[in-house]
Amino acid sequence: MSEAPANIVIRMATADDVVAIHGLIRELAEITGPFEKFRSSPDQYLRHGFSKEPMFEALVADSDAGLVGVALYFYTFSSWRGEPGLYLQDLVVTAKARGFGLGEKLLGELVRTAREHQATHLRLAVDSNNTAAMRFYERCGLTNIE
Secondary structure, eight states: OOOOOSSOEEEEOOGGGHHHHHHHHHHHHHHHSOGGGOOOOHHHHHHHHSSSSOSOEEEEEEETTEEEEEEEEEEEEETTTTEEEEEEEEEEEOGGGTTSSHHHHHHHHHHHHHHHTTOOEEEEOOOTTOHHHHHHHHHTTOOSOO
């Protein structure tokens, strides 16, 4: 096992993080495939996530070596529940930073952030071929994973 990344801070992403966030999500696309479906660009992330009316937000795990994790999400509303929720679009931890509890820390901070915004539920979907992610979410206590 590799050495844990040094001095990790989980914080809200800024526009300066766009290229690194895009790279992390590209890494996920390469792992889960099919990669040819990955068409986004850093410019699109900048335009849609860091404008006056952002379509998404992100938490990042920042270390001395740069970003080693990201949780990209947006707020939703359940018409059946009558309550706000949060949709986790992507949770990525770099291969070198896995196994040190960083995914759990990002998920925990995401839940805290959701509660601050009165979100009552968290939704996400996992690709059917990403069994490692399914096991991770189950270990974290998430149920009804789609």
